[in-house]
Amino acid sequence: MSELKLKLSVLPAEPGCYLMKDKYGEILYVGKSKNLRNRVRSYFTGAHDEKTMRLVREITDFDFIVTSTEVESLLLELNLIKKHYPRYNVLLKDDKSYPFIKITREKHPRLLVTRTVKPSTGTYFGPYPNAYSAHETKKLLDRIYPLRKCNTMPDKLCLYYHIGQCLGPCVFNVEQDQYDEMKRGITRFLNGETEEIMDDLKIKMEKAAESLEFEKAKEYRDLMGHIENTMMKQKMMTADMTARDVFGYSVAKGWMSVSVLLIRNGNLIEKKAELFPIKDDVEEEFHRYIVQFYDLKSNLLPKEVHIPKEFDKDIISQIIDTKVLQPMRGAKKEMVDLAHKNARIAVENKFEIIERDERRTVKAIEALGEALDIETPIRIEAFDNSNIQGVDPVSVMVSFVDGRPSKKDYRKFKIRTVENIDDYASMAEAVRRRYTRVLKEKLPLPNLIIVDGGIGHMNTVKSVLLDEMSLDIPVAGLAKNDKHQTAELLFGDDAEIVPLKKNSQSFYLLQRIQDEVHRFAISFHRNLRSKSQSMSVLDNIEGVGPKRKQKLLKHFGSIKRMKEKGVEDFTEIGIPKKVAEHIIESIT
Structure with a gap:
């Protein structure tokens, strides 16, 4: 922390971007500011909302990049977020494009x-x-x-x-x-x-x-x-046919809602509202939102963009190549007021839902950490095996970050070194391969590992982590009842039952993790078996590739019918004589 304070003391009072990092070097948050010194220092002083406090607790280091102007910092911030995808940044992720009707x-x-x-x-x-x-x-x-x-x-x-x-x-x-x-x-x-x-x-x-x-x-x-x-008449907004987007906003309880009215041919064709936590001042958040909005390919630039009078239109005008206006009276001002109203309603209607979601996820991992007496398990990785009588054994890993599935981090493992049915050895191989790669590529380590099994599975994983890799990561097990439902959480050297209420958010989180890792394992195993069942003896014959295999099966119908044929029957359909001899030798 002393090194962090030293870096804070020498920050320049210049515009630029800052990158907050955790103890693994993972970038947690990217932000921009007119004054880097004031902005970055503000995270470590004064009171903050719960999300910002959680961010600050994880910060162990930061970097910064100075820019010439605030506009440059705004563009740089967008590029840095796209490059690193920090989990504390809120980005527009809806990249779908809307359909048009076209006369060719x-x-x-x-x-x-x-x-x-x-x-x-x-x-x-x-x-x-x-x-x-x-x-x-x-x-x-x-x-x-x-x-x-x-x-x-x-x-x-x-x-x-x-x-x-x-x-x-x-x-x-x-x-x-x-x-x-x-x-x-x-x-x-x-x-x-x-x-x-x-x-x-x-x-x-x-x-x-x-x-x-x-x-x-x-x-x-x-x-x-x-x-x-x-063609039901929509509310006419203006008498002219100018395509325009109208922005409004509302702020409440540390959250900001931005509403966009899309006006085309005088008609309101769509209302959008985005809700996100505020990390910077309101004007910076608003400017950032508009830049992201038009960076999406689906959001074509209109002839005009209308924004509230409180904001600096010159910054937006330098970034988006269209006319930016701040209406002060008349019908266009009424459109901005309507956008404000939509933003306010979005905050009022959705804030309670967001709070419930926060309780379901953030509170769940915090309570789970307290129950296990470990640090809050922000990143949880869970393992499960799947096989049918030892055939095509596989293992999988799912990742939950902040109590939500992080599907980009899911991993599949075809078991290579285990013969017959050996659940412990299969899980050991998967864990070994996973964390060997994590250490090699300097990826973030989990705060908690969960295995679908009991004390045997837990001890197997602990042995691989501690004895082979010197990793001290908490390991828990999930036991199921006779109905194959999540029953108990096991933890500790003797795999004792952790007393969690079955109606608690922590227990619901464990159920979601166990259901997800089981679903992922079964899905992977089924796909693997489906591929293996489509293989035939032709796959192992030199000179027979996928196209030639398809040609043979289409002409003869089956391997059984091929066995009844001679070399000339194969050469008649374009199979080389030597390959035909190999085929007959292999199938008879």
């Missing part, structure tokens, strides 16, 4: 739903937050506007022509004027101008009813109803 720029245009935007290839409408709605809207337009459906032009009329959803350009000459009229109709429709289409469908419905064509009349009626549902 071809001689015979098509109507498509796509998630890839290439402006030179067509006209785009959207994005549509609901993919199902986009596809249903496209189906509806297909019934009204008979554009080409096929990817490649066929040489004869297809079903779409016969049901009235294509003009048949593969056979008939279609004038460009017809396409232009349909494109104008689709554009009006997707911009909300559906009155003309509704009037036309109403006339057709009435005519069909007068002609006693009730099925057709019903079809027109249903089509009108679908249009009403699909």
Whole structure:
């Protein structure tokens, strides 16, 4: 701690980024500040919320990088977070792209739903937050506007022509004027101008009813109803068609909510709200959020971005290549107020859920650490074996960080050195391989290891850790009852039962860990057996690869039928004579 204080005393009062580290050298948190000295020192003085206190307890070292400007530090911070993925940083992880409806720029245009935007290839409408709605809207337009459906032009009329959803350009000459009229109709429709289409469908419905064509009349009626549902008027935000994103925020109890209203063609098409703990001051958190928001490929830059008046728009203007405004009055100011309101509601509605989740995870690992009289097990790694009568034995490891599964850290082990059924030896091999690699690559060590088993499994793991690697890591065992459910936690040299209430969050956490490691082991073993069962005697014959194996089985049907054939039967299908002789020798 004295070395840490010394480093704190010589920090520069410059803009830049800082990287907080734990005792294993793992980066816990990346932050930025206008003044590195004040920001980093603030973590070690004064009162903090629970999350920041937990972060500070783990910090044993830090690095920093000085930048020329605050804008540079903002961009650097984003790159550092992407590189290291610190677990105390909150990032936008929703990288899905939203679908657009596209009219292609071809001689015979098509109507498509796509998630890839290439402006030179067509006209785009959207994005549509609901993919199902986009596809249903496209189906509806297909019934009204008979554009080409096929990817490649066929040489004869297809079903779409016969049901009235294509003009048949593969056979008939279609004038460009017809396409232009349909494109104008689709554009009006997707911009909300559906009155003309509704009037036309109403006339057709009435005519069909007068002609006693009730099925057709019903079809027109249903089509009108679908249009009403699909194109239901949204709240008009502005009279112009400018694409704009409107940001608002709210702060409560150490958390910040940022709400984004996506306005397209005068309509509010989506409302987003993100909730995250505050590590820096509010303005820095807000600037960081916007940078991350537009760094995601799915969030295309609009013509305008509206932000609250409290923040420095010049910083945002230097980073995102679009017009940044701070409305002070009128309809645009009302949009910002609405974004503020959405952010406030998000905080009020979700804060209780977040607190419950914190109790379920953070409190669970803290209580577990107290029950075992060890440091809080922030990183827990659990092992389990799987085999069927000694066939294809495997072991797996799952990792839980802060009480949640960390699936990127899961590991699978095909057992190499164990013959027959030996559960202890299999687990020993898996543990040995796991922590040999951890030490070699200087990966973070767990605070607690859990094995699916009793005192025998625990002693096996302890022996590998202590005797072979000199690692002193707490090891616990999970015993199951006759219904194969988590029953008791075992710990200590004599594997004594740890008294945990069955309705406690700690016990629920142990159940989740045991269920997850068992599921992962069974899944891995099944996949391995499935692959081994698809193998045949052909796999071990020189000159027979996957393609040649497939060719042989397709032609002869089975190994049994191959046994009845001679060399000439194989050479007739292109198998070299020498390889054919090897095959016959191997299968007979």
